[in-house]
Amino acid sequence: MSIGCALELQKSAPARDIALCSSCRLSGTCFPQGLDTDDVQKLEPLVRRFRPIHRGEHVFRTGDKFQNIYAVRSGTVKVYRLSADFEEQIIGFYLPGEVLGFNSIEQGEYVCSAVALETSSFCAFPFSLLEELCRCIPALQHQVFRLMSKEIVFSNEMMMSHCGKDARQKVAIFLISLSNRYQHQGYSAREFRLTMSRREVGIYLGLALETVSRTLSRMQEDNLITVDRKSVIIHDLPALQQVCTGLGPDVIPLIPVN
Amino acid sequence: MSIGCALELQKSAPARDIALCSSCRLSGTCFPQGLDTDDVQKLEPLVRRFRPIHRGEHVFRTGDKFQNIYAVRSGTVKVYRLSADFEEQIIGFYLPGEVLGFNSIEQGEYVCSAVALETSSFCAFPFSLLEELCRCIPALQHQVFRLMSKEIVFSNEMMMSHCGKDARQKVAIFLISLSNRYQHQGYSAREFRLTMSRREVGIYLGLALETVSRTLSRMQEDNLITVDRKSVIIHDLPALQQVCTGLGPDVIPLIPVN
DNA sequence: CGCATCGTTGACGAGTCTCAACTCCAGTGG
DNA sequence: CCACTGGAGTTGAGACTCGTCAACGATGCG
Numbered sequence: 001m002s003i004g005c006a007l008e009l010q011k012s013a014p015a016r017d018i019a020l021c022s023s024c025r026l027s028g029t030c031f032p033q034g035l036d037t038d039d040v041q042k043l044e045p046l047v048r049r050f051r052p053i054h055r056g057e058h059v060f061r062t063g064d065k066f067q068n069i070y071a072v073r074s075g076t077v078k079v080y081r082l083s084a085d086f087e088e089q090i091i092g093f094y095l096p097g098e099v100l101g102f103n104s105i106e107q108g109e110y111v112c113s114a115v116a117l118e119t120s121s122f123c124a125f126p127f128s129l130l131e132e133l134c135r136c137i138p139a140l141q142h143q144v145f146r147l148m149s150k151e152i153v154f155s156n157e158m159m160m161s162h163c164g165k166d167a168r169q170k171v172a173i174f175l176i177s178l179s180n181r182y183q184h185q186g187y188s189a190r191e192f193r194l195t196m197s198r199r200e201v202g203i204y205l206g207l208a209l210e211t212v213s214r215t216l217s218r219m220q221e222d223n224l225i226t227v228d229r230k231s232v233i234i235h236d237l238p239a240l241q242q243v244c245t246g247l248g249p250d251v252i253p254l255i256p257v258n
Numbered sequence: 259m260s261i262g263c264a265l266e267l268q269k270s271a272p273a274r275d276i277a278l279c280s281s282c283r284l285s286g287t288c289f290p291q292g293l294d295t296d297d298v299q300k301l302e303p304l305v306r307r308f309r310p311i312h313r314g315e316h317v318f319r320t321g322d323k324f325q326n327i328y329a330v331r332s333g334t335v336k337v338y339r340l341s342a343d344f345e346e347q348i349i350g351f352y353l354p355g356e357v358l359g360f361n362s363i364e365q366g367e368y369v370c371s372a373v374a375l376e377t378s379s380f381c382a383f384p385f386s387l388l389e390e391l392c393r394c395i396p397a398l399q400h401q402v403f404r405l406m407s408k409e410i411v412f413s414n415e416m417m418m419s420h421c422g423k424d425a426r427q428k429v430a431i432f433l434i435s436l437s438n439r440y441q442h443q444g445y446s447a448r449e450f451r452l453t454m455s456r457r458e459v460g461i462y463l464g465l466a467l468e469t470v471s472r473t474l475s476r477m478q479e480d481n482l483i484t485v486d487r488k489s490v491i492i493h494d495l496p497a498l499q500q501v502c503t504g505l506g507p508d509v510i511p512l513i514p515v516n
Numbered sequence: 517c518g519c520a521t522c523g524t525t526g527a528c529g530a531g532t533c534t535c536a537a538c539t540c541c542a543g544t545g546g
Numbered sequence: 547c548c549a550c551t552g553g554a555g556t557t558g559a560g561a562c563t564c565g566t567c568a569a570c571g572a573t574g575c576g
Contacts, residue, residue, distance in 0.1 A: 084503045089418045103414060105407035131400065135393045142389065148406040149363035155413035156361060160347045162420040163464035167564070198523060206421035208565050213524055229523075229573080245342040424531070456555065466533050471556055487541085487555075 020044055021123075026097040026185065030071045031125060031143055039137045046129050049073075052121040059114035059122065060101075066109050068124040069101040075120020076195040081112040090204040092158070093117070093196060095178075097185045101127070102148050117195045162206050165246070170205045171215045172243040175225070179234060190237070193230045278302055279381075284355040284443065288329045289383060289401055297395045304387050307331075310379040317372040317380065318359075324367050326382040327359040333378020334453040339370040348462040350416070351375070351454060353436075355443045359385075360406050375453045420464055423504070428463045429473045430501040433483070437492060448495070451488045 019025075021032045022040050032040045052074070053059070059070055062081055070077075077094040091112055094100045104110045105127065134141035161173045183189035194201070202209040216227045224240050226233040234240060277283075279290045280298050290298045310332070311317070317328055320339055328335075335352040349370055352358045362368045363385065392399035419431045441447035452459070460467040474485045482498050484491040492498060 091414050102407055103410040106404045146364045149360055152361040152409050152413060155410055155417060156349050159413060159417045211564060
């Protein structure tokens with residue numbers, strides 16, 4: 001069952017003790033960002049909240065009618081699709097505070113599938129209502145544009161981090177991306193769980209799963225990180241960042257990585 | 259000189275015989291798409307048009323204040339930036355009818371540079387005015403969302419076409435992407451010019467320029483294409499499409515590539 | 517407890533990068 | 547008109563990274 005159905009369920013069974021946008025600690029990266037209290041009040045009635053879903057359950061599937069933009073409240077979501085030759089392709093992993101579904105506006109149906117990698121919860125924003133509200137609240141419209149712009153930038157970054165980088169650089173970039181994103185939501189930047197499998201990391205980075213495994217082991221030997229199955233501890237973040245650029249540890253970049 | 263300055267110039271020197279949106283043959287992929295005649299009339303006064311720029315001239319540069327979204331009227335634009343280690347990274351090539359600048363909304367300044375690869379012309383849409391107009395014209399707001407959504411999808415596609423593909427597949431995907439995009443604007447799908455250098459193709463695809471050259475030569479040997487310097491003729495489009503998927507020529511894909 | 521899945525590690529080979537030489541072409545100036 | 551020059555493109559040879567295949571260990575689930 002995908003969440004579309006769960007959403008229907010929720011309508012009849014009203015949400016119990018689920019935080020409102022106004023008191024949500026993730027509102028700094030989600031739609032309410034930049035809105036004043038008044039405008040958040042207007043946004044509130046749009047939001048659909050419902051029970052968490054478990055690992056393996058889908059938020060939506062390729063071909064489902066596009067209705068909602070989803071904000072991750074907790075957990076991790078893998079967004080993927082199957083290529084023409086039935087290989088899984090991974091578009092991205094979405095962490096708490098991140099928003100998914102923007103890539104399906106044009107088609108009018110979801111162009112990919114979204115599945116929970118662990119128990120996860122969401123807020124759903126019906127897109128047609130969001131569009132209407134955008135016309136009344138300039139700050140909301142701007143925020144939607146900003147979020148979509150951010151998605152383009154992120155996708156561009158990913159694209160470029162696949163170009164001309166070797167396995168070690170790719171894995172370092174991936175770890176630092178996760179670290180930054182967790183930190184941004186108030187989690188630890190140094191210590192987190194890889195909620196996805198080595199295979200999934202490999203697909204995402206364009207590497208064989210064995211290469212991912214080897215690279216992580218190698219980084220551990222070099223005292224950059226400690227890996228134990230799903231858990232990762234970053235010991236030397238600056239060194240890891242230098243790995244990304246391909247610069248030696250003694251070279252100081254003049255242009256900061258943004 | 260970047261186009262920002264050219265824009266100022268244009269204000270004093272009014273456009274001569276430059277087509278309006280209502281009569282523009284590219285309006286099917288640009289902002290006017292889906293708007294009725296009335297709404298296009300309202301959009302018209304926003305648009306800034308000016309003289310073509312030459313190869314090597316910039317439309318904007320990294321760090322410039324973000325003001326306009328640009329639509330390519332003719333020519334080719336390379337969008338790029340420098341990485342932390344001063345390597346050129348190419349975000350994309352933009353052809354007539356395509357729209358650039360969406361990735362800079364969030365920062366408020368251009369996060370990349372855009373340079374003409376041949377003599378090229380543009381329409382500029384001041385973004386703040388566009389936002390305002392979006393509140394009055396629902397169809398325009400929806401179109402901006404659609405264009406941005408499309409940009410996300412395209413970037414996702416690029417990302418995935420770098421994953422787990424070998425050089426031959428990457429180059430085939432690149433050629434077919436160009437072919438489709440030219441065809442969509444009424445140009446030939448079979449015959450076109452590669453306005454970018456082998457080096458630039460290589461950077462974009464994450465390959466060495468020698469590999470690009472070798473791959474093109476190899477495709478010519480296989481009678482898939484003819485390459486002569488910048489000119490490309492595609493002889494066997496279906497075969498080229500099969501190269502993309504990695505499927506043999508005798509395997510019929512059940513899911514059409516969209 | 518058995519089984520399936522996930523992750524690790526090793527050996528080998530294919531594919532691509534690097535380095536280098538060479539050709540071709542456009543533009544420049546004599 | 548031609549020689550010169552620099553850039554772009556092609557092609558070859560060797561080195562190296564990474565993918566593939568395989569075996570094995572660890573973990574989690576029924």
